[in-house]
Amino acid sequence: MTREHRIGTFTLAAWTALVVLFLLLPLFVIVAFSFNDSDFPSFPMRGLTLKWYWRFLESEELLTALWNSALVAFATMILATTFGTLAAIGLARSGARTQKFMRPLLSTPMMTPRLVVGIALLNMFNLLSMQLSLLTVIVGHTVVAVPYVILVVTARLVGLDPRIEEAATDLGATRTRVIIDILLPLLRPAVLGSALIAFTLSFDEVVVTFFTTGTENTLPTTIWAMLRYGITPEINAVSTLTMIATVVLALGAEAMIRSGGVHRR
Amino acid sequence: MRIGRNSIVPILTPATAWFGLFFALPIAAMVVVSFWMVENYKLVPTFTLTNYAKLAQPLYLSIIARTFAIATIVTILAALIGYPVAYYLAQRLKRLRIFVLTLIVLPLWTSYLVRSFAWMLVLGTSGALNWFLQGIGVTDEPVRWFLYSEFAVIVALVHIYLPFFILPVFAVLDKLDHRLLEASTDLGAGPWTTFWTITLPLSRPGISTGCLLVFIPAAGSYVSPELLGGPSVLMIGSVIAQQFGLVFEFAFGSALALTLMMGILIVALGLLRIGMVQGLK
Numbered sequence: 231m232t233r234e235h236r237i238g239t240f241t242l243a244a245w246t247a248l249v250v251l252f253l254l255l256p257l258f259v260i261v262a263f264s265f266n267d268s269d270f271p272s273f274p275m276r277g278l279t280l281k282w283y284w285r286f287l288e289s290e291e292l293l294t295a296l297w298n299s300a301l302v303a304f305a306t307m308i309l310a311t312t313f314g315t316l317a318a319i320g321l322a323r324s325g326a327r328t329q330k331f332m333r334p335l336l337s338t339p340m341m342t343p344r345l346v347v348g349i350a351l352l353n354m355f356n357l358l359s360m361q362l363s364l365l366t367v368i369v370g371h372t373v374v375a376v377p378y379v380i381l382v383v384t385a386r387l388v389g390l391d392p393r394i395e396e397a398a399t400d401l402g403a404t405r406t407r408v409i410i411d412i413l414l415p416l417l418r419p420a421v422l423g424s425a426l427i428a429f430t431l432s433f434d435e436v437v438v439t440f441f442t443t444g445t446e447n448t449l450p451t452t453i454w455a456m457l458r459y460g461i462t463p464e465i466n467a468v469s470t471l472t473m474i475a476t477v478v479l480a481l482g483a484e485a486m487i488r489s490g491g492v493h494r495r
Numbered sequence: 496m497r498i499g500r501n502s503i504v505p506i507l508t509p510a511t512a513w514f515g516l517f518f519a520l521p522i523a524a525m526v527v528v529s530f531w532m533v534e535n536y537k538l539v540p541t542f543t544l545t546n547y548a549k550l551a552q553p554l555y556l557s558i559i560a561r562t563f564a565i566a567t568i569v570t571i572l573a574a575l576i577g578y579p580v581a582y583y584l585a586q587r588l589k590r591l592r593i594f595v596l597t598l599i600v601l602p603l604w605t606s607y608l609v610r611s612f613a614w615m616l617v618l619g620t621s622g623a624l625n626w627f628l629q630g631i632g633v634t635d636e637p638v639r640w641f642l643y644s645e646f647a648v649i650v651a652l653v654h655i656y657l658p659f660f661i662l663p664v665f666a667v668l669d670k671l672d673h674r675l676l677e678a679s680t681d682l683g684a685g686p687w688t689t690f691w692t693i694t695l696p697l698s699r700p701g702i703s704t705g706c707l708l709v710f711i712p713a714a715g716s717y718v719s720p721e722l723l724g725g726p727s728v729l730m731i732g733s734v735i736a737q738q739f740g741l742v743f744e745f746a747f748g749s750a751l752a753l754t755l756m757m758g759i760l761i762v763a764l765g766l767l768r769i770g771m772v773q774g775l776k
Contacts (some may be wrong), residue, residue, distance in 0.1 A: 239583075240716075242582065246580045249599075255617075332511075335514070349736070372513060434608075436606065457615075477605070
């Protein structure tokens, strides 16, 4: 190690630390203000309080929104995980030409701004005179989530030993049996991980929801509407709670996706 | 082994059908509607180019230009800020690597709405940054242009999409063949020469993917500019949303959205071209 090398490493480490602070500090500000005993979120902070959390628990509007969010996220999770997992298996086992065409095609929703996904659906529902509701929200969220599921499950499929399937087929298993008895158990960590990703993706989504919902609101669209009238401290409490919920799910998803790597034969 | 062709079709069907019905079809409908017109808040099927002609008005041209300028600045900043981080994680950090990566990915799991909102608390006149600057005596009065400005929008967008740049670059640098770097050093190249001639060119695929993943959502962003930009920093996303929300101009809104998509597509194809690395494999 030369001296120059060590100075370089130190500079890079310091820079990385700064970037991590930049990424995390704003989120801590929200958490801090959620306990701040003041109607207006301004520094310096006043005393500690839990009243904004109580406000949230007493608010009919916010609790309904929370219920709607959970409902939509759950439905999106089931649909997106099913479609995405099947598609990932189908893609991995189809010919090179099908793959070359289908893979980029099925990932385009990921490469499209959420706003465009939302208004394109709104436009179509409008042309068909369809009633907007939580169902149409679920439709939109599933479009957004499926490519992520395909991505995660594909990553796991690539690492699987093809001989396991060959052995099963040689021993007389039908194609359906191979998928149900061999592939799905092997893919379980990735499938569960991607399910959690789909859930959080839906739970956090605001733009697609905003344009595809009827009269019902989810938690993000309620926060969005509240922010239009200015910052109220309840928003900090609600944001903190959703952050905690999604981060717990995220760590679970990561642990799950990683856990499948080593053992399991 | 291949599972036979006829069994592929059924399991690919649900995703493909959903994609066709609720993504491809709506986009196609938007293309059609962008040539229609709106009378008395109702869409009238016809063929007109007026929606696209309207785009040529200076007002809309300036909004489109601002949108792509902001997205470009955000992408460049994310690249400059994120590359050293990805390099450090992939090449220098061993033990804490997973931990630091988790910290970088963690904000991705919180909603972009919450992250935009966080910057309102940080950048406002009584926000964290002004409080800090006044505390250490850099300024006596709160700085007003922090919030409701292009500055605020750019800072928030960099914050929201930076991990999307770091991850693909990290993935490429992590797989970099160390023998190439050693060979370069053995042949007498200094660390900078090695970096400029070996490491940087080989990280091009990661850089181009990263830029793509930042540029696309930044150009199409709606929530951040609405919350942090104030009335003077209008980006195309807000104008599109207005056409569909407030003024029922679905035809013009569709034309705007397609213009955004075309712009993004051109930039994306350019970036993908840059990302192709010839030779050296």
